[in-house]
Every structure is written in structure tokens, then in C-alpha cells.
Amino acid sequence: QVQLQESGPGLVKPSGTLSLTCAVSGGSISSSNWWSWVRQPPGKGLEWIGEIYHSGSTNYNPSLKSRVTISVDKSKNQFSLKLSSVTAADTAVYYCARFYLGELSTTDAFDIWGQGTMVTVSS
Amino acid sequence: AIRMTQSPSSLSASTGDRVTITCRASQGISSYLAWYQQKPGKAPKLLIYAASTLQSGVPSRFSGSGSGTDFTLTISCLQSEDFATYYCQQYYSYFKTFGQGTKVEIK
16 A cells, blocks of 8 residues: 655754655555645644645645745655745644545545654754 | 634543534535544544545544535544544645644543
8 A cells, every 4th residue: 555754854944945755655656646745833733735746737835835846756756845945933744645536526635644754943 | 725614623522422523614615625633643544535425444433524614523422542633624725724623632
């Protein structure tokens, strides 16, 4: 079965760029699904960051769009997140997740999640 | 953005209780709604999609209902493993948004 695993630095300096990768195993990133990033600040709720399709099409959270880039590497079966100009407000657990596309659009959902990785923005 | 508002933000209940959580969308989203359960230190787990369809492997004590702007998640007989935080999420818009969460605590 498909599994997701996030990796990347756990500490990023203010004004720097946060970079994370999500490795997809047990299935192909070229399957008909969107691949997403979701974050959760400590003690707070979930915030969708953006998503990518294997074709390279992307959608981003408008509030983060100017700072976010999501890319896909089909040869490595992984996708990545870059968030620039980070501040303490970007400190969060970052999850990668599969947004499964069902037979009907109503049957879509985030059905598989990575375990999450904590990223702290601090000097 | 479509705003999702859950109520209550937290509740205390006992094992065996029937629990209902409400989620309201700021505009109509048809049945493009999912519910997730999250335990401390863990990733969210999909419970229900399409407002009322139970994800494979999820116990039948969980159920969802609603359409348009008003939705509910019901746990018919609360078990010890159900104490967690629950989130609703809309996918009517490409800009997916979550409710703020409802924490179910032990009374």
C-alpha cells in the first residue's frame, strides 16, 4: 500500500527557505491523484498549503502563494515543498498527503498521510 | 475562501455516550466534505468522505450526514480510542479548508 515519508531540515533561520521532500512508496506518483502539503502549528488546526499533479499542475493556498513552490520528481517518485521568507509563524508540523481522486468528485479525500515533520523557524 | 466552522470547539463525554459534532460551511459545498480524526502526535486519519461515506476500516459507530452548508459527525457509542480531535474539511473548492477542530475529552 502507498506510504508517504517527509524529510528535510527541522530548523530553518528566519528569512530563509524551508525545503521538504515527500517520498512516495508502494505506488506511483503518476497515479491519478493530487499530492499535497498540509501544516499544523503547535496546538493549532490544519492548514492546506498546496498540491501538485504528476503533470506538474499546481494549486496553492492564496495566502501563501507568493512564497510557495511545490514540485514533482517522477524519476524519484517524490514531490517537494519550498516556502521562502519564513518567519516564526511558519513553525509547524508539515504533513504530505495524498488527495485521492474517486470515481466521483464528491468521493475525493486526503486518504493517506505522512507521519509529519516538525519544522522550527528560529535563529 | 470557504470558511468551515465547527461546534463545539471541545466537549467532554463518557465512554458509551452518543456524540455529535457540527460543521457549517460559509457557502454551499454540496457533499464535498470529509471528516478526520487526529490523535496527539499523529497524522489525521480519514473517517468519512462525501459527507456520509465511511472510509474502509472505520468502525460503523461513526456516521456523517448533511449537504449544502450544514453537516454532522456522530459517534453512536463513544469508545476509549475515540478520544481525539476531529476536523471537517471541504473540497468543493480547489482551495481546501479545514474546520478549527473539535476536541473530544474524557468526562
